[in-house]
Amino acid sequence: MKEFFSELWKDILKNKGAFAGLILILLFILLALLAPVLSPYSPDEVIDGALRLSPGATFQNHYFFLGTDDIGRDLLSRLLYGSRVSLMVGLSVVLISASVGTSLGLFAGYFGGWSDRIISRTMDFIMALPSVLFAIVIVAVLGPGLVNAIVAVSIVALPNFTRLIRAQVLAERNKQYVQAAHLYGASSMRILFRDILPNCIAPLIVQASLGFSDGVLNCAALGFLGLGAQAPTPEWGTMLSDARSYMETSPWMVNTPGICILVVVLSFNLLGDGLRDALDPRLKNRT
Amino acid sequence: MILFFGKKLLDMLLTLLGITFVCFLLIRLVPGDPVLLLIGERNMDPAAYAEAKQKLGLDQPIPVQFIKYVGQVAHGDLGTSVVSKSAVWDEFKERFPATVELSLVALFFATLIAIPLGILAAVKKNTFYDYFLMGTSLAGYSMPIFWWGLALILIFSVKLGWTPVSGRIALEYDVPVRTGLLLIDSLSSEIREAEGLKAFWSALQHLILPAIVLGTIPLAVIARMTRSSFLEVLGEDYIRTARAKGLKENRVIFIHAFRNALIPIVTTLALCFGTIITGAILTETIFSWPGIGKWIVASLTSRDYPAIQGGVFIIAVIIVLTNTLVDLIYIVLNPRMKKAMLK
Amino acid sequence: MLLEIENLSVQFKTETGALEALRNISFSVNEAEILGVVGESGSGKSVTNLALMGLLPSNAVIQAKKVRFKNQSLDLNSQKSLQTLRGSQIAMIFQDPMTALNPNLTVGFQMIETLKAHFDIDKKAAHLRSVGLLERVGISQAETRMKSYPFELSGGMAQRVMIAMAISCHPQLLIADEPTTALDVTIQKQILDLLLDLQSENKMSMIFVSHDLALVRKYSQRVQVMYAGEIAETGPTEEVIHNPRHPYTFGLLKARPSAHEGGLKGKLYAIPGTVPSLKARPSGCQFHPRCDRATLVCKEKDPELFGSQRKFSCHHPLGEL
Numbered sequence: 001m002k003e004f005f006s007e008l009w010k011d012i013l014k015n016k017g018a019f020a021g022l023i024l025i026l027l028f029i030l031l032a033l034l035a036p037v038l039s040p041y042s043p044d045e046v047i048d049g050a051l052r053l054s055p056g057a058t059f060q061n062h063y064f065f066l067g068t069d070d071i072g073r074d075l076l077s078r079l080l081y082g083s084r085v086s087l088m089v090g091l092s093v094v095l096i097s098a099s100v101g102t103s104l105g106l107f108a109g110y111f112g113g114w115s116d117r118i119i120s121r122t123m124d125f126i127m128a129l130p131s132v133l134f135a136i137v138i139v140a141v142l143g144p145g146l147v148n149a150i151v152a153v154s155i156v157a158l159p160n161f162t163r164l165i166r167a168q169v170l171a172e173r174n175k176q177y178v179q180a181a182h183l184y185g186a187s188s189m190r191i192l193f194r195d196i197l198p199n200c201i202a203p204l205i206v207q208a209s210l211g212f213s214d215g216v217l218n219c220a221a222l223g224f225l226g227l228g229a230q231a232p233t234p235e236w237g238t239m240l241s242d243a244r245s246y247m248e249t250s251p252w253m254v255n256t257p258g259i260c261i262l263v264v265v266l267s268f269n270l271l272g273d274g275l276r277d278a279l280d281p282r283l284k285n286r287t
Numbered sequence: 288m289i290l291f292f293g294k295k296l297l298d299m300l301l302t303l304l305g306i307t308f309v310c311f312l313l314i315r316l317v318p319g320d321p322v323l324l325l326i327g328e329r330n331m332d333p334a335a336y337a338e339a340k341q342k343l344g345l346d347q348p349i350p351v352q353f354i355k356y357v358g359q360v361a362h363g364d365l366g367t368s369v370v371s372k373s374a375v376w377d378e379f380k381e382r383f384p385a386t387v388e389l390s391l392v393a394l395f396f397a398t399l400i401a402i403p404l405g406i407l408a409a410v411k412k413n414t415f416y417d418y419f420l421m422g423t424s425l426a427g428y429s430m431p432i433f434w435w436g437l438a439l440i441l442i443f444s445v446k447l448g449w450t451p452v453s454g455r456i457a458l459e460y461d462v463p464v465r466t467g468l469l470l471i472d473s474l475s476s477e478i479r480e481a482e483g484l485k486a487f488w489s490a491l492q493h494l495i496l497p498a499i500v501l502g503t504i505p506l507a508v509i510a511r512m513t514r515s516s517f518l519e520v521l522g523e524d525y526i527r528t529a530r531a532k533g534l535k536e537n538r539v540i541f542i543h544a545f546r547n548a549l550i551p552i553v554t555t556l557a558l559c560f561g562t563i564i565t566g567a568i569l570t571e572t573i574f575s576w577p578g579i580g581k582w583i584v585a586s587l588t589s590r591d592y593p594a595i596q597g598g599v600f601i602i603a604v605i606i607v608l609t610n611t612l613v614d615l616i617y618i619v620l621n622p623r624m625k626k627a628m629l630k
Numbered sequence: 631m632l633l634e635i636e637n638l639s640v641q642f643k644t645e646t647g648a649l650e651a652l653r654n655i656s657f658s659v660n661e662a663e664i665l666g667v668v669g670e671s672g673s674g675k676s677v678t679n680l681a682l683m684g685l686l687p688s689n690a691v692i693q694a695k696k697v698r699f700k701n702q703s704l705d706l707n708s709q710k711s712l713q714t715l716r717g718s719q720i721a722m723i724f725q726d727p728m729t730a731l732n733p734n735l736t737v738g739f740q741m742i743e744t745l746k747a748h749f750d751i752d753k754k755a756a757h758l759r760s761v762g763l764l765e766r767v768g769i770s771q772a773e774t775r776m777k778s779y780p781f782e783l784s785g786g787m788a789q790r791v792m793i794a795m796a797i798s799c800h801p802q803l804l805i806a807d808e809p810t811t812a813l814d815v816t817i818q819k820q821i822l823d824l825l826l827d828l829q830s831e832n833k834m835s836m837i838f839v840s841h842d843l844a845l846v847r848k849y850s851q852r853v854q855v856m857y858a859g860e861i862a863e864t865g866p867t868e869e870v871i872h873n874p875r876h877p878y879t880f881g882l883l884k885a886r887p888s889a890h891e892g893g894l895k896g897k898l899y900a901i902p903g904t905v906p907s908l909k910a911r912p913s914g915c916q917f918h919p920r921c922d923r924a925t926l927v928c929k930e931k932d933p934e935l936f937g938s939q940r941k942f943s944c945h946h947p948l949g950e951l
Contacts, residue, residue, distance in 0.1 A: 240431075
């Protein structure tokens with residue numbers, strides 16, 4: 001296991017994209033964790049009269065590095081706190097969809113039969129609808145809000161993990177070491193978790209990274225449509241939606257959250273991509 | 288052969304049934320009284336309420352309701368929009384061509400640009416060009432469409448004034464509705480007599496920016512898929528044989544490599560359909576494009592549940608049908624499977 | 631001499647440095663002769679052929695002092711000039727016929743395109759000629775077979791198709807890179823006899839690469855033994871087999887099951903040690919770590935190929951019989 005991770009680390013270093021992605025991610029996490037310390041103001045704090053000031057403006061002894069929004073709140077602080085929201089969103093979505101999806105996939109792949117059929121059908125069904133649309137439907141049922149948005153996006157992300165794990169399990173199930181373990185009397189659960197699961201880690205990590213970026217993107221989309229985080233929560237997508245009417249007069253209100261989303265999503269995609277490249281050719285290069 | 292097609296059709300029908308069921312459940316899962324939700328009123332006096340309930344069939348047991356619903360849907364009756372008071376199906380039909388036109392144009396240009404770029408990246412693997420292309424693809428793939436659209440509007444519509452900000456065509460043109468696709472309809476003889484090609488040009492101008500925005504992610508996805516599919520094929524033995532036979536490199540790439548690399552690319556194109564619909568919802572909202580994406584979002588905001596239910600249902604059905612069709616075409620294209628089936 | 635190669639070197643550029651696949655090899659092929667090339671994996675026998683055809687990957691660095699084909703100079707780095715020779719003058723057949731044919735194109739398509747690439751011929755004539763070629767290589771119902779896809783053919787049949795395609799343009803040199811390794815033993819003989827037949831009929835030269843000494847002995851007039859990217863020994867086949875001078879050749883011959891003298895008792899002989907990894911080449915003579923005749927000079931100096939018709943590269947060759 002240890003050598004697996006050290007190999008992985010070496011591969012990340014070699015792949016420039018993955019490395020860049022990792023740096024950006026660490027930066028993002030750092031900013032998110034340190035937001036309360038770094039923010040000059042509280043994200044909800046309204047400074048009277050400081051409406052839609054451009055970046056670098058000063059107003060009555062206040063300095064706004066990235067300007068203010070239409071209500072008079074400091075954009076820098078809101079964006080920093082927004083990174084906390086995004087971090088939480090991404091982690092939640094990945095944790096939920098990965099754990100539930102993996103369990104379903106293990107079950108479906110290993111036990112087959114009816115459970116497999118039901119689970120696979122359900123996953124096919126979820127995939128039949130485009131992600132945002134399905135998330136919208138779920139939110140329509142549950143009602144708007146950040147938590148509901150996270151639930152909706154997690155459900156939409158389930159098939160990615162389920163199918164991945166199921167395919168791995170199916171491939172591994174027929175291998176001899178599994179059959180041997182079975183003969184030795186190991187219980188199915190034990191085989192699943194101790195023998196098969198470790199072999200699935202590699203693609204899982206890749207999918208987790210990509211799932212994070214998808215999660216953030218989808219929740220931001222929901223926020224933009226007014227179905228995700230509600231005011232005054234400083235979620236980047238919701239901030240974009242609020243800023244839309246002021247696009248022409250105060251473009252920074254629109255561009256700053258947009259670029260933040262882009263950079264975060266990009267960095268996780270870079271990492272996920274790089275990891276995928278690192279893990280794949282290695283399997284092929286073994287002669 | 289028939290067995291195979293039959294099985295696929297059965298699968299499709301089952302999925303459609305599942306979709307119907309979920310849409311049916313939708314109204315009943317939303318917190319609130321289904322009768323009020325479907326009628327769209329906050330309160331109703333008891334007599335009207337009872338009448339509405341009976342009319343909607345909501346006084347029946349659930350299984351009966353479901354069967355009734357399936358029957359209605361099969362006949363195209365998807366309820367009445369709370370906002371417009373007209374049939375949901377009609378609302379959908381009216382807006383559908385706009386989305387189709389936007390999606391087709393977006394996908395067309397995405398594919399047209401992506402495939403050659405992907406091939407070039409594969410052929411020039413690991414050169415600066417390759418890295419640049421893949422880097423840009425990744426950026427495009429990570430793009431939040433809703434911001435990208437706004438940014439482009441800011442640059443091209445507001446600052447440069449090259450493209451209009453919203454709508455499908457300048458209001459002064461009255462284009463006869465033939466296909467619903469403005470690019471085609473604006474070329475019909477009546478409008479050409481009156482305005483020449485100005486209407487067509489206006490429609491095109493309105494279409495460019497939304498199509499670019501909508502097509503960005505598919506472009507990135509297709510380019511990357513093309514590259515990886517091509518690379519995989521180029522490493523195959525039969526490519527080496529083709530070269531060993533003395534065939535010109537162009538022929539090796541376009542006849543031998545391209546045909547075989549095409550299969551995963553076509554599969555990706557089919558998958559793009561879902562991305563397009565998602566993108567359409569957001570793009571139409573930004574550009575005020577009068578398609579079904581914008582309609583669904585508006586229905587959500589105005590709590591027009593029959594419209595949401597109906598709209599989602601139709602979209603899901605279209606996607607399932609398309610996927611099944613693509614599956615079947617894929618089988619036919621692949622000679623191995625075709626011959627296996629014909630036995 | 632049909633083909634003359636002098637001091638050919640091939641290196642591969644990798645992330646971990648340059649790998650030497652071929653080191654200064656020189657050999658020649660005469661008209662209408664079959665040169666057998668023997669060696670283990672990693673000996674460079676395939677790389678030589680691919681270099682000759684210009685089919686090496688882009689990270690290959692090819693250098694040669696002299697390459698002459700049909701008395702004309704050939705630049706192995708010029709894809710343009712190599713492409714005109716490929717298929718028409720020099721043809722190649724590969725080890726695994728099932729992957730060497732395009733799975734999504736019919737046999738007929740692949741044969742006709744070969745002919746059309748090199749001759750000014752119309753589709754109908756090309757079709758007829760292809761059918762004739764398929765019959766010549768022993769495929770029954772050739773006309774029907776033209777419409778088959780590779781996955782419908784057996785291994786042996788697919789290889790016959792490959793052979794038909796290869797000879798369709800009357801090449802002067804046919805390179806057969808382990809053509810029967812992937813096939814059943816019973817089919818092996820048929821294919822090789824076919825190749826022999828075609829070779830004598832068309833007065834073609836052939837480079838026959840194999841790891842199987844018995845086959846090389848049977849089907850080639852001259853043999854070349856390769857080891858770790860160098861030529862260990864070369865000469866008329868029978869002479870080399872009966873009178874090996876290089877210890878490696880001797881070891882190979884001794885390791886054959888047919889050479890085993892103990893009957894059911896005792897172990898089969900195997901040359902001690904392993905083929906050196908290209909990343910960690912030994913100094914001096916590449917074979918010295920495994921040779922029981924090695925001395926200090928073997929460790930220091932890599933012996934050169936020495937001799938005229940009969941050549942070997944060893945400081946302490948085995949004696950003449």
